[in-house]
Amino acid sequence: MELAATDLKNYIKENKNDFVNLLSGDNEAGEITINDEYNNLSSLDLVLFAYQISNGMEHLTNIPCVHRDLALRNILITQRKIIRIGDFGLAMKYEDKNYFSESPISKVPCHSAPEIVNETTPKYTEKSDIWSYGLCLFQLFALSTETDFNSKENGEKFMENNNPLYCRREILEFLEMCWDVKPRRRPNFQTCVYTFKCELNRFSDQIHKEIEEKLNLEARQQLELETWRNSEVSHEHTE
Numbered sequence: 710m711e712l713a714a715t716d717l718k719n720y721i722k723e724n725k726n727d728f729v730n731l732l733s734g735d736n737e738a739g740e741i742t743i744n745d746e747y748n749n750l751s752s753l754d755l756v757l758f759a760y761q762i763s764n765g766m767e768h769l770t771n772i773p774c775v776h777r778d779l780a781l782r783n784i785l786i787t788q789r790k791i792i793r794i795g796d797f798g799l800a801m802k803y804e805d806k807n808y809f810s811e812s813p814i815s816k817v818p819c820h821s822a823p824e825i826v827n828e829t830t831p832k833y834t835e836k837s838d839i840w841s842y843g844l845c846l847f848q849l850f851a852l853s854t855e856t857d858f859n860s861k862e863n864g865e866k867f868m869e870n871n872n873p874l875y876c877r878r879e880i881l882e883f884l885e886m887c888w889d890v891k892p893r894r895r896p897n898f899q900t901c902v903y904t905f906k907c908e909l910n911r912f913s914d915q916i917h918k919e920i921e922e923k924l925n926l927e928a929r930q931q932l933e934l935e936t937w938r939n940s941e942v943s944h945e946h947t948e
Contacts, residue, residue: 711930713785713793714747717758717845718854720786724750725852730875731912741912743919747788752875754790755849756908757920761792762845763901764924766838769794770898775833779841781848791927836892842901843887850874850881880908 714720731741731752741753762784769776776794785793848854851874874881883904889895896904909916 711787711789711791713795714788715786716782716795717784717786717792717849718781721750721781721849721852722854724748725854728852728875732875732877741916743916743923745789747790753909753912753916755875756905756912757790757916758786758792758849759846760902760905760909760920761924762794762842763898763905765792765794766842767898767902770835770838773835775835776838776841777833779838779845781845781854784845789923791923834892835897836895839887839892839895839897839901842898843884843895846884846887847874850876850884877908880904 715723727748727750729749729751743753743757744751766776766779779794783795785795787793883896887895906917909920
């Protein structure tokens with residue numbers, strides 16, 4: 710299985726100067742396909758990253774588990790631009806309820822949802838991870854890694870003082886839903902997966918099929934690696 714090359718924050722920083730905006734009028738014509746070249750970064754790649762992150766987080770939610778520290782620096786990318794959720798140092802698995810509660814408060818990342826930052830005994834849920842996901846995507850579509858958007862207000866201030874994001878207005882509105890003060894009004898990761906699947910299909914009907922084939926191959930390779938590791942451990946125990 711291919712090793713990760715770097716994290717998504719560094720990847721954007723290293724490649725943003727050569728970014729190709731496929732949403733501009735100059736690049737709307739012609740067939741658009743996935744470009745696996747590592748140093749090639751385009752509008753399509755941003756949507757592919759958003760889709761893959763939501764796909765990985767949906768899997769985590771179904772365990773069920775909360776990540777609690779979702780940020781670009783904790784999202785890994787391979788040379789073939791496959792995304793992997795990383796740094797599970799604060800992740801917690803929970804059972805028999807839809808949240809993980811921690812008291813007293815230990816380490817709370819600055820980009821956490823308001824219901825986490827403002828509560829003495831916060832309840833970590835899928836919706837608190839959604840808040841962080843929205844901030845990750847804002848940084849992606851802004852091609853900005855110099856500023857940590859640790860609040861909705863910081864993001865809105867950035868939008869007022871800078872060029873529009875490299876996404877359609879509908880996607881920006883979706884990101885704003887992720888920042889709703891009331892967690893129940895935020896989308897879940899299943900909705901995020903569907904939203905960016907539809908966005909991929911705006912580029913081409915084949916794009917979603919292509920990325921799913923790549924992710925399925927990645928999953929098979931991961932399973933084969935885990936099977937091999939388990940067999941090695943079992944062999945050691947029998948010796």
